[in-house]
Amino acid sequence: xxxxxxxxxxxxxxxxxLPSEVMLELPRITMIGSIHAYIENHQGLIxxxxxxxxxxxxxxxxxxxxxxxxxxxxxxxxxxxEGKITDVTFQKEINGGKT
Amino acid sequence: MFLExxxxxxxxxxxxxxxxxxxxFFELCAKNGIQSWDINKINRTTxxxxxxxxDIPKLRKVKRKTIHKVYxxxxxxxxxxxxxxxxxxxLLIGFMIAVCFIFFLSNMVWRIDINGxxxxxxxxxxxxxxxxxxxxxxxxxxxxxxxxxxxxLLEDIPELLWIGVTKxxxxxHLEGVEKTLVEKPEEEEPGHLVAAKEGVIVDxxxxxxxxxxxxxxxxxxxDILISAYLGDQKEEDKKEEEQAPKPLVAKGEVIAKVWxxxxxxxxxDDKYEVLTGESEKKHYLKVIDWLIPVWNFxxxxxxxxxxxxxxxxxxxxxxxxxISYVEQTIFEKEQIEExxxxxxxxxxxxxxxxxxxxxxxxxxxxxxxxxxxxERVEHGKVKLTIYYTVLEDIVKRQTINQGD
Numbered sequence: 001x002x003x004x005x006x007x008x009x010x011x012x013x014x015x016x017x018l019p020s021e022v023m024l025e026l027p028r029i030t031m032i033g034s035i036h037a038y039i040e041n042h043q044g045l046i047x048x049x050x051x052x053x054x055x056x057x058x059x060x061x062x063x064x065x066x067x068x069x070x071x072x073x074x075x076x077x078x079x080x081x082e083g084k085i086t087d088v089t090f091q092k093e094i095n096g097g098k099t
Numbered sequence: 100m101f102l103e104x105x106x107x108x109x110x111x112x113x114x115x116x117x118x119x120x121x122x123x124f125f126e127l128c129a130k131n132g133i134q135s136w137d138i139n140k141i142n143r144t145t146x147x148x149x150x151x152x153x154d155i156p157k158l159r160k161v162k163r164k165t166i167h168k169v170y171x172x173x174x175x176x177x178x179x180x181x182x183x184x185x186x187x188x189x190l191l192i193g194f195m196i197a198v199c200f201i202f203f204l205s206n207m208v209w210r211i212d213i214n215g216x217x218x219x220x221x222x223x224x225x226x227x228x229x230x231x232x233x234x235x236x237x238x239x240x241x242x243x244x245x246x247x248x249x250x251x252l253l254e255d256i257p258e259l260l261w262i263g264v265t266k267x268x269x270x271x272h273l274e275g276v277e278k279t280l281v282e283k284p285e286e287e288e289p290g291h292l293v294a295a296k297e298g299v300i301v302d303x304x305x306x307x308x309x310x311x312x313x314x315x316x317x318x319x320x321x322d323i324l325i326s327a328y329l330g331d332q333k334e335e336d337k338k339e340e341e342q343a344p345k346p347l348v349a350k351g352e353v354i355a356k357v358w359x360x361x362x363x364x365x366x367x368d369d370k371y372e373v374l375t376g377e378s379e380k381k382h383y384l385k386v387i388d389w390l391i392p393v394w395n396f397x398x399x400x401x402x403x404x405x406x407x408x409x410x411x412x413x414x415x416x417x418x419x420x421x422i423s424y425v426e427q428t429i430f431e432k433e434q435i436e437e438x439x440x441x442x443x444x445x446x447x448x449x450x451x452x453x454x455x456x457x458x459x460x461x462x463x464x465x466x467x468x469x470x471x472x473x474e475r476v477e478h479g480k481v482k483l484t485i486y487y488t489v490l491e492d493i494v495k496r497q498t499i500n501q502g503d
Contacts, residue, residue: 045129048122050140071122071138071148074129 025058029088036072037064037081037088045079046094053081054094061091110152110176111136118167121146128154131161152178205414206239209269216275220258224273227255233271240411240424245271268417289346290498292325294318298355298493308349318355318493325349327499346499353494356467359487361456365448366480369437374405377431385410385423403432444481445474452485464491 013020020026030038039055039062046061047054048071053064069083116124125135125148138148150158152174162169185191211228213221228234231251233242243251245264252262260278264271292308300316308325312318327346379401382394407430412423439447453466468488475482 045122045126047120048125048138048140048146049143069140071125071135073134073136074125074138074148075134076129076132 027055027057027062029062031085031088034066034085035082037085039079039081041077042079043077045074050083053079055079059092061094063087063089063091065089106151107175108177110174110178111149112152112155112171112175113147113149113173114158115170115172116146116148116167117144117170118165119144121167124161124165124167124169127161127165128158131157133157133161147172152176202413202415205269205416207269208233208235208237208239208242208271211235211271211273213273213275216277220256220275220277223256223258224252224262224275227252228271239266239269240413244409244411268414288498289327289348290496291323291327292349292351292353292494293497294320294322294324294353294355295493295495296320296355296357298357300324300353300355301490302352302354304352304354306350308347308351310351312353321497323497324353324494325351349496351494352492354490355493357489357491357493359456359460359489360472361452361485361487363448363452363455363483363485364480365444365451365483367439367441367444367476368479369439370434371437372403372432372434375431375433377401379429381427381429383425383427385425387421390425399429399431401429401431403434405430405432441476441481445483448481448483449485452483453487456487456489460489461491464489 009024012018013024025041027042028040030040032038042055042057042062044056045053046056048069050069051065051067053062053069055062055064064081064085065087066083066085069081072080072082074080118124121144122138122140125138125146128135128150133150133154136149138146140146158169211225211233213224216224228248231243231248233248242248245266249262249264252264253259256262258278259275261276263274265274266272297317297319300312300314300318302314303310303312303324305325308327309329310325312322312324318324327349329347377399379397379399380395381392383390384393385391407428409426409428410423411425413420449469449471453469456466466487466489470486470488471483472486473482473484
């Protein structure tokens, strides 16, 4: 059932040329160099420390590592992160398990 | 979700959250529609962030659901700034006093300029102005309008031919013209006296000159009445080439019967309005175009009325405030319809015609006879043609061109 739904939405996105992050509930990460990261469409903040940010997204997690992190803004499903970003990783599970 | 900027105008508050996973609190806020900025994690259990003032009630609701402790730290922005200033009473009072003072001073008369008059008259005008209450330092709203002052001045100082009163902010500017009483120099130029109108001579008083007419003579316009040359006219003509006698200044009075024809029309029914003397004074404060009644709220139940409006404006520095004080006086008016009989109308018409005539003839003239030549009633109107016989002085000076 779930797979079937996924397939359908992927098909719709492709045929109608819709932005994929909207249809597929995927996060959109916009980065400005390594100082800003703008994450839209996430599903929740799990950990925030001055050197780590862990966000829940569709089908996994995003982990951003760096230093001097400040959440410049936080609204609904958008986060603007400021700091020195060194690493952005996608994870299947909270502790490791890279996709 | 649209983003809002952290605005100084609306105000924002720095909050400090203490508890396990304090970032979760901000997460919860975001989910409940509370926007937050500059979230910093200070240590494992402490987080600071900024939220809008208007979100604080929502924030309290969120707080109840969590185990985090929330402390409000810095308050920034305009609402807090205002609050802070309002608490500083001396500053506020000082400011108010200053504004009141400026307002008060803006409505004073600060300078009175008088132009175009000599010192004596200048002083006199000043004295009168003082009498009306227009002095340096008097309040403008106690003073009559410039037009009224102008009228009063003209009435009270006969030497003034004209005076213009203008008000520019807190200055009164008067521009006067002095009536130079021109002493009519006796026209010492030699000349005849001629008839100004045609008529029948009744009387002659000759002071100087040779009268050429006798009582009961009929004279036409521009006939010589009193000649400037003594002696006979014919003789004078003869002599003219040989040795012209020196012409005199003819002086005298010639009273003649003069006839005037006057036509007058008067409607039999007459409608006119009079003020009954009943009046009601109402006071308003006018803000832009709104009249706010201040005193005397009842509206008089006059059937017909006439309104007189007296408006006084307030100033702040040189600007006219949109607020002014309006005094309305409502007079009761009565319409009187009069139905006259033909006879009455006729009588009235005669009176009117006489009055009209008196305006056009010299003051010392005398109406000795009036005769109605023609009379008819037409379309509710009485039409009269009247003939007047008037005794008046008909002399007119005519200077003799003595040639080059």
